Amino acid sequence: MKAVAALIGFLGLMSATVDSFAAASPFALVENWGPHLHGIEWGQTAGLTIDADGRLFAFTRRPTPVVEFDTSGRVLKTWGEGLFIFPHGIRVDRNGFLWLTDARGRDGKGHQVFKYSREGKLLMTLGTAGVAGEAPDLFNGPTDVAVAANGDVFVADGHGNNRIVKFSQDGRFLKAWGKKGAAPGEFDLPHTLFIDSRGRLLVGDRSNKRIQLFDQNGSFLEQWTQFGSPSGIFISRDDVLYVVDYNDRKRLFIGNAKDGSVTHEIDDLTLAEGIAVDSTGAIFVSETVAGKTTNGLVTGHMVRKIVRREP
Numbered sequence: 001m002k003a004v005a006a007l008i009g010f011l012g013l014m015s016a017t018v019d020s021f022a023a024a025s026p027f028a029l030v031e032n033w034g035p036h037l038h039g040i041e042w043g044q045t046a047g048l049t050i051d052a053d054g055r056l057f058a059f060t061r062r063p064t065p066v067v068e069f070d071t072s073g074r075v076l077k078t079w080g081e082g083l084f085i086f087p088h089g090i091r092v093d094r095n096g097f098l099w100l101t102d103a104r105g106r107d108g109k110g111h112q113v114f115k116y117s118r119e120g121k122l123l124m125t126l127g128t129a130g131v132a133g134e135a136p137d138l139f140n141g142p143t144d145v146a147v148a149a150n151g152d153v154f155v156a157d158g159h160g161n162n163r164i165v166k167f168s169q170d171g172r173f174l175k176a177w178g179k180k181g182a183a184p185g186e187f188d189l190p191h192t193l194f195i196d197s198r199g200r201l202l203v204g205d206r207s208n209k210r211i212q213l214f215d216q217n218g219s220f221l222e223q224w225t226q227f228g229s230p231s232g233i234f235i236s237r238d239d240v241l242y243v244v245d246y247n248d249r250k251r252l253f254i255g256n257a258k259d260g261s262v263t264h265e266i267d268d269l270t271l272a273e274g275i276a277v278d279s280t281g282a283i284f285v286s287e288t289v290a291g292k293t294t295n296g297l298v299t300g301h302m303v304r305k306i307v308r309r310e311p
Helices: 035-039
Strands: 017-019 027-029 045-050 056-060 066-069 075-079 087-092 098-106 109-116 122-126 142-147 153-157 163-167 173-177 190-195 201-205 210-214 220-224 230-235 240-245 252-256 262-266 272-277 283-287 303-308
Touching (some): 098 142, 153 190, 201 230
Parallel strands (some): 045 272
Antiparallel strands (some): 098 109, 230 240
């Protein structure tokens, strides 16, 4: 285990420890878990989410892109063939509905956000099929979705635009904020977002290497720069914050969503964008790059599982 003293200065945050999967680490990579998952034809998998019953949903760039499985790796269902151009974000809301983003467009498809039942029934569509733009009814590369307790929907419109778009629970456009830049409230690829227990919206402003925090009206609150280049965010019910950094430091950060303090950094990690955590604290990460080796771990298009070691 390598110790890294990270001075976080004016924020008054604690130093972080970098954990590999060596024996001294409190975390362990579960080798060869979920044997049935190895039979899946995985593609780049940017999106991963988990519902209240512990069912995981991966959104992968393969012929049948939605894969539902349990935490043991048993595949429960696959669907979505021919529906999406470039699968990206997937989130499950508190009512069990799935929100998916299609981040590219061609042939009259893509640049849209969809609400589905877990059975794969389409319930709502935001955006105009195959048309990129920056308007109430247009997206350009939407990357992720967060749904508030009152049903309001927030979309990170990040791979082409640099804004957050807010809709009512029935899909009515409410507002948008952000433009390309590095000032507070500006973005350079808002790639992921999540709502914490206080209702704050955390936006992974990936290319600016920061998380920006907003209230649900879009007012800037603060920013955290200690989580690398955020590609995926997950916050557990007890406000543990998990951030995967694919571009910059290629680590999994674990910290506190209340104050932004960092407790662990795991660096023997695959090149991940999606992240979800179950009620036991098991961490699942989904990969977007195959055929590379990071810290001796060969990556592939799949989902990996990380657990805390028994004391």
